[in-house]
Amino acid sequence: MTDSRIxxxxxxxxxxxxxxxxxxxxxxxxxxRGLGRSYGDSSLPSGGSPVVVNTxxxxxxxxxxxxxxxxxxxxxxxxxxxxxxxxxxxxxxPVTPGTQFVTLGxxxxxxxxxxxxxxxxxxxxxxxxxxxxxADGRIVECGPDLERELFLxxxxxxxxxxxxxxxxxxxxxxxxPWIWQESERVGDIDEYISKLKEAAGKWPMTVxxxxxxxxxxxxGRGILMKGRWAHSHEAPNxxxxxxxxxxxxxxxxxxxxxxxxxxxxxxxxxxKHLPKxxxxxxxxxxxxxxxxxxxxxxxxxxxxxxxxxQCVLPNEAGPGAARRFLEVLTKRxxxxxxxxxxxxxAESPAFLSFPKPGISVALDIAIRNDTQALxxxxxxxxxxxxxxxxxxxxxxxxxxxxxxxxKRLPKFLEVREKWDPERRFRSAQxxxxxxxxx
Amino acid sequence: MRRVAILxxxxxxxxxxxxxxxERGDFVAVLGRGDDEVKRSVADLEARGVPGxxxxxxxxxxxxxxxxxxxxxxAEQALDGLDTIVVTAGAFxxxxxxxxxxxxxxxxxTLDFSNTVLFCEEARKKLLMRGGGTLCVFSSVAxxxxxxxxxxxxxxxxxxxxxxxxxxHKYRKEGLVTVCVKPGFVRTGMTEGLxxxxxxxxxxAVAELVLQGIDDGSPxxxxxxxWRAVMTAIKAMPRFVMRRVKF
Numbered sequence: 182m183t184d185s186r187i188x189x190x191x192x193x194x195x196x197x198x199x200x201x202x203x204x205x206x207x208x209x210x211x212x213x214r215g216l217g218r219s220y221g222d223s224s225l226p227s228g229g230s231p232v233v234v235n236t237x238x239x240x241x242x243x244x245x246x247x248x249x250x251x252x253x254x255x256x257x258x259x260x261x262x263x264x265x266x267x268x269x270x271x272x273x274x275p276v277t278p279g280t281q282f283v284t285l286g287x288x289x290x291x292x293x294x295x296x297x298x299x300x301x302x303x304x305x306x307x308x309x310x311x312x313x314x315x316a317d318g319r320i321v322e323c324g325p326d327l328e329r330e331l332f333l334x335x336x337x338x339x340x341x342x343x344x345x346x347x348x349x350x351x352x353x354x355x356x357x358p359w360i361w362q363e364s365e366r367v368g369d370i371d372e373y374i375s376k377l378k379e380a381a382g383k384w385p386m387t388v389x390x391x392x393x394x395x396x397x398x399x400x401g402r403g404i405l406m407k408g409r410w411a412h413s414h415e416a417p418n419x420x421x422x423x424x425x426x427x428x429x430x431x432x433x434x435x436x437x438x439x440x441x442x443x444x445x446x447x448x449x450x451x452x453k454h455l456p457k458x459x460x461x462x463x464x465x466x467x468x469x470x471x472x473x474x475x476x477x478x479x480x481x482x483x484x485x486x487x488x489x490x491q492c493v494l495p496n497e498a499g500p501g502a503a504r505r506f507l508e509v510l511t512k513r514x515x516x517x518x519x520x521x522x523x524x525x526x527a528e529s530p531a532f533l534s535f536p537k538p539g540i541s542v543a544l545d546i547a548i549r550n551d552t553q554a555l556x557x558x559x560x561x562x563x564x565x566x567x568x569x570x571x572x573x574x575x576x577x578x579x580x581x582x583x584x585x586x587x588k589r590l591p592k593f594l595e596v597r598e599k600w601d602p603e604r605r606f607r608s609a610q611x612x613x614x615x616x617x618x619x
Numbered sequence: 620m621r622r623v624a625i626l627x628x629x630x631x632x633x634x635x636x637x638x639x640x641x642e643r644g645d646f647v648a649v650l651g652r653g654d655d656e657v658k659r660s661v662a663d664l665e666a667r668g669v670p671g672x673x674x675x676x677x678x679x680x681x682x683x684x685x686x687x688x689x690x691x692x693x694a695e696q697a698l699d700g701l702d703t704i705v706v707t708a709g710a711f712x713x714x715x716x717x718x719x720x721x722x723x724x725x726x727x728x729t730l731d732f733s734n735t736v737l738f739c740e741e742a743r744k745k746l747l748m749r750g751g752g753t754l755c756v757f758s759s760v761a762x763x764x765x766x767x768x769x770x771x772x773x774x775x776x777x778x779x780x781x782x783x784x785x786x787x788h789k790y791r792k793e794g795l796v797t798v799c800v801k802p803g804f805v806r807t808g809m810t811e812g813l814x815x816x817x818x819x820x821x822x823x824a825v826a827e828l829v830l831q832g833i834d835d836g837s838p839x840x841x842x843x844x845x846w847r848a849v850m851t852a853i854k855a856m857p858r859f860v861m862r863r864v865k866f
Contacts, residue, residue, distance in 0.1 A: 183814060203630035203808040204656065238630075238808060241663035252666075255659075266642075266667050 187233065190479055191220040191548075192486025193576050195609060197231035205239045205255070205346050210316055210605045213344050215284030216259060219291060220489045221576030222609035223339050229619040230607060234344070236286055242266075243347065250352040251309070256286030256345045261473075268465070269420055272352040275307040281470050285348040291573035292337035292534040294541075296386035296408065296469070299526040303536060304350075305336030306529055312347035316601035320346070334596040336531035339572055341606050341615075342597055357416035360386075360468040362408040363460040366451070370401025370504050374540065377524050380407045386468075392447040393520040393544065394440075396511050401503065403522070404454050408468055421464030428476040435483040438547050443518050485548040489574040490559055493525055495539035498566040503540055509562045510544070513555055517544035532593035535571040543574070553577050560586075572610065580614050621645040621753075621833075622701050624694040626679055626738060627708030629653070629660045631807035632757065635826035636705065641668030648694035648701075650679035651708075673698060681708045681730050687741040695745065702752040703833065704742040706735060709757065711809045717771045724771055731775035736782050743786065743795060751794020755833050756783055760801045760841070763850045766866060787838050796836040800829050803846035816866075818845050 188194040202208060211232045214224035226233040236257035244253045250272055254263070260274055261281035267273075278293040287293075292305040301307075310324045311332060321343070323332040335342045363384075367373045373391060380387045384407040391403030472478055479486065494502040503522065510517075521543045525536035546552060556577035563570065569586035570578055584590055594615065607617040623640050627633035629651040640647050641664045649664065651657045657676040664674040675697040679690035695701040710730040717724040739756060746752035761769040762776030780799055787797035804810060804819045820843040832840035841847035853866075 183812065201808065201811055203634075204659070206655075241634075241659050242666035243659060243662045245666040 201235040215287035219573040225609040227612045253349040276304040286345040310349040313343040315343040337534040359411040359416040361411040429480045491543040491571040491574045492563045622698040623703040624648040625705040626650040633707030635822040646673040646698045652680040706756045755798040
């Protein structure tokens with residue numbers, strides 16, 4: 182077996198061994214990873230235990246009930262594969278993140294959220310059963326009403342409580358495979374936030390993008406998007422075609438993304454939406470997973486890669502929280518290619534689930550010499566606001582910051598101690614944040 | 620519509636190919652070893668298949684030649700007929716492993732040549748008795764020329780390819796179409812841990828080509844297709860060049 186370079190989506194990497202068996206029956210007791218779309222070091226094995234099992238070949242559906250939509254499948258099944266089969270039959274996952282390149286196991290481990298979080302919560306809130314292999318080799322079934330503590334630690338637990346072998350959850354019936362979308366150009370951050378909150382009451386799906394480079398009166402101008410599944414009388418009587426994929430052909434040089442090019446991109450993106458308001462039908466591929474069209478788009482960030490900074494600013498921080506966050510960012514000159522802002526609904530009972538009521542802000546930041554200092558400063562600010570960061574995106578957060586942000590961490594660690602006292606399931610991230618042995 | 624038995628449908632290229640069949644409504648018998656594995660694959664194909672597709676699981680093990688005949692009978696009964704038989708099962712080990720371990724060498728040579736041929740003989744009889752059909756067997760580009768990294772594996776596959784070609788010459792006029800698939804390097808559980816060469820393929824894409832080959836009755840299918848050109852070049856190389864190159 183040869184070692185290979187194993188990367189997070191932001192291109193943080195380790196050199197280690199990656200096993201990809203056809204089934205998960207006989208795998209060593211080490212960390213599982215899926216499609217590697219977590220941005221940081223969550224899916225990377227640690228230096229002292231340099232083996233990781235890739236689950237993507239364990240991708241079989243095990244049962245699908247046509248009457249109820251309940252699906253049970255092996256953990257390596259991707260949403261892309263799932264939707265290719267079930268979307269034409271009128272079924273959709275209850276929660277999807279911004280990419281279809283995610284496995285069911287990964288969706289549980291990161292407790293992913295989507296545009297419908299304010300209504301439907303995270304992916305884990307829909308899971309009925311997990312089949313796991315825990316540290317002592319036992320196979321354990323858990324769910325909201327069975328081995329509840331293990332379940333709550335596993336949902337959002339980044340694979341650190343055991344190996345997720347199978348996932349059972351209900352798919353959602355959709356009226357048509359089309360989305361009715363309304364989008365709106367918004368002049369500044371305060372207007373954006375108030376419109377976002379207003380839309381939450383009327384629309385099951387909301388998201389938006391803001392220009393985080395413009396300062397002053399234009400600060401946080403952006404495009405707000407709202408959507409719902411189209412009714413059959415609105416939609417064409419055909420299945421939307423999956424747009425063609427292109428591939429980012431090479432690793433871009435580092436100078437490609439500079440303040441000027443990012444500014445130009447943001448300017449273009451904003452003014453491309455020339456009318457104040459737009460509405461109409463859109464295919465679900467464009468609506469939910471616009472970046473999936475460009476394969477390997479992470480190459481755009483060059484050799485050093487990038488990190489995504491995603492935090493939630495809670496409602497308690499008040500309506501000015503987003504503006505204050507942007508002020509900290511623009512003062513540092515932290516240029517982000519994309520800044521996505523979305524409102525979050527209720528907090529999940531899962532111990533490390535990221536969202537809580539408030540707004541989530543996500544920024545893609547090219548890694549430069551000062552990235553650690555930038556993340557530190559943003560983290561201190563978010564901590565003061567009572568917010569927290571999303572582990573699935575993180576590469577740079579310091580353990581003391583995370584501990585202060587996540588009040589439920591001791592509970593998680595207690596449950597993990599019970600199921601895996603030897604820390605067989607550990608990642609580069611858990612070594613960094615939770616003090617696991619390297 | 621086809622009624623297909625696939626030996627090896629539980630994993631790798633066989634798994635991908637079985638999915639392609641049920642997604643267009645063909646009936647599939649999953650021939651494999653390990654009850655649980657077969658059951659899981661049957662469940663997967665049932666969930667993915669278009670409504671009305673029939674899928675059954677049948678125990679069959681390439682290591683046990685006496686399991687071949689009853690497995691094909693059972694598949695035929697359960698599908699109400701049988702017109703296509705596919706073999707994707709096989710064994711692989713690197714030349715270093717085979718040189719070190721004669722028992723492993725015996726196993727790989729037996730499975731990839733003798734036992735596969737014996738299975739094909741049962742398949743041939745079954746299909747000819749039914750008036751013809753398609754026998755599609757996965758050989759390998761490794762059988763096209765003796766090469767230093769795949770001496771024994773390549774020899775077994777060369778024998779298999781020769782057998783399949785002979786079969787096609789003799790029986791095509793009687794209605795038995797033989798399709799010999801020669802995959803180049805494909806990323807599956809079988810090739811795990813090996814360094815992928817240029818032109819490495821994915822099982823999905825290979826399955827697509829093989830399905831086309833089966834429908835067209837192509838005697839030889841290279842997959843990915845570029846390997847036809849690659850192997851033509853390799854076959855044309857003089858020996859003194861082959862001795863120096865590493866592939």
